[in-house]
Amino acid sequence: MTGATHFVRSADALTIMTTLAGARIVAADGVIHNGWVTIQGSQIVDIGPAATAPVEACANESVIDLQGAWLLPGFIDLHMHGGGGHDASRSPADMSAAVAFHQRHGTTRTLISLVAAPVDDLCEQLRWVAELSSAQIVGAHLEGPFLAHARCGAQNPAHLLAPDLATLRRLIEAAHGHLSTITIAPELPGALELITAAITAGVVVAIGHSNATYDQATAAYAAGAMLTTHLFNAMAPLHHREPGIVGAAFESQAALEVINDGLHVHPSITAMVNRTTDRLVLITDAIAAAGAPDGEYSLGGQAVRVTHGEARLVSTTALAGSTLTMDDAFRRAVHECAIPIERAVAAASTNPARVLGLSHHAGAIAVGCDADLVVMDDELRVLQVAKGGRWIDSPIITVRG
Numbered sequence: 001m002t003g004a005t006h007f008v009r010s011a012d013a014l015t016i017m018t019t020l021a022g023a024r025i026v027a028a029d030g031v032i033h034n035g036w037v038t039i040q041g042s043q044i045v046d047i048g049p050a051a052t053a054p055v056e057a058c059a060n061e062s063v064i065d066l067q068g069a070w071l072l073p074g075f076i077d078l079h080m081h082g083g084g085g086h087d088a089s090r091s092p093a094d095m096s097a098a099v100a101f102h103q104r105h106g107t108t109r110t111l112i113s114l115v116a117a118p119v120d121d122l123c124e125q126l127r128w129v130a131e132l133s134s135a136q137i138v139g140a141h142l143e144g145p146f147l148a149h150a151r152c153g154a155q156n157p158a159h160l161l162a163p164d165l166a167t168l169r170r171l172i173e174a175a176h177g178h179l180s181t182i183t184i185a186p187e188l189p190g191a192l193e194l195i196t197a198a199i200t201a202g203v204v205v206a207i208g209h210s211n212a213t214y215d216q217a218t219a220a221y222a223a224g225a226m227l228t229t230h231l232f233n234a235m236a237p238l239h240h241r242e243p244g245i246v247g248a249a250f251e252s253q254a255a256l257e258v259i260n261d262g263l264h265v266h267p268s269i270t271a272m273v274n275r276t277t278d279r280l281v282l283i284t285d286a287i288a289a290a291g292a293p294d295g296e297y298s299l300g301g302q303a304v305r306v307t308h309g310e311a312r313l314v315s316t317t318a319l320a321g322s323t324l325t326m327d328d329a330f331r332r333a334v335h336e337c338a339i340p341i342e343r344a345v346a347a348a349s350t351n352p353a354r355v356l357g358l359s360h361h362a363g364a365i366a367v368g369c370d371a372d373l374v375v376m377d378d379e380l381r382v383l384q385v386a387k388g389g390r391w392i393d394s395p396i397i398t399v400r401g
């Protein structure tokens with residue numbers, strides 16, 4: 001937490017009824033420059049501009065003056081492998097610690113991404129996700145094992161498998177209803193059948209780590225794939241005679257993940273995805289090294305070296321995830337990609353909520369939504385995060401009245 005020296009400490013929980021006033025709210029239908037939000041329990045129950053604010057706080061109601069700070073919906077990360085030094089696939093404790101690390105950076109809901117590994121290991125990791133699942137940990141993202149060797153990126157090729165319905169069933173059963181998304185390479189034999197089976201089981205299918213042609217990718221989107229795993233990375237580049245996954249993705253209705261760290265894609269590409277679609281989804285693809293020192297790490301059993309925050313496989317020098325956090329991805333979207341703040345909020349919160357089927361209560365500041373909130377200063381640095389109406393960590397905000 002930085003830039004909060006003008007704030008003082010308050011009680012750690014939002015009381016029965018709390019109004020956050022003096023905020024620049026990025027609400028579902030635009031920015032309210034001097035607005036207020038009333039929270040009861042874990043939910044947002046009212047919202048409006050200053051002119052309509054409740055005149056006086058009543059009993060059991062506190063008013064917190066945000067002094068012009070930004071108020072955004074909590075970020076939702078569809079693609080996270082670790083953070084704060086913790087590899088989420090190592091143990092349930094590491095899983096929880098990685099989630100807690102990202103929460104301090106504004107991520108109030110997340111998937112746990114699991115890279116290709118022996119199926120028994122994946123089943124165990126999926127059981128951990130099921131046991132830890134909460135309002136914070138929505139479910140798992142299986143990034144493998146049904147991926148293309150030619151585009152494995154930092155995935156361990158030894159653990160990649162051809163599409164197999166029995167294996168998919170094992171994985172789904174191990175996750176106990178908490179397998180949210182799975183990345184599949186649609187050009188593999190039997191992939192379309194696998195995609196249909198996953199969708200039938202309630203799993204959102206993503207296309208990625210794939211050498212698919214435009215026609216193969218189009219067929220997968222037509223079969224119901226609704227997400228694209230880190231668009232542009234681990235797939236063929238757009239070519240005017242073979243548009244590949246990228247060309248098919250722009251024509252589809254699928255959400256488009258982008259790792260907006262200034263390294264995986266050029267800022268102008270993130271800006272272009274925002275300009276040409278309303279389906280941009282900012283993700284981190286963070287590994288354990290996010291928020292941790294440079295040095296040696298591992299991903300899916302492969303050695304990774306992190307230099308100046310850039311994570312690469314030691315063996316092939318392929319990019320191996322990122323050291324990004326959602327607040328950084330969001331800040332770069334606004335500052336480096338010149339994406340309007342309400343569109344950046346859509347990409348970091350609203351669009352991923354839609355992918356997960358959570359739009360009725362998450363991903364926006366609106367009446368009836370959970371009070372998952374991020375308070376940011378003028379430079380878009382995180383000042384405070386609330387999850388379900390409760391501040392996390394030490395609160396740093398002035399109480400008035």
Ligand SMILES: [Zn+2]
Nearest residue numbers: 113143285321
């Ligand atoms: Zn990943």
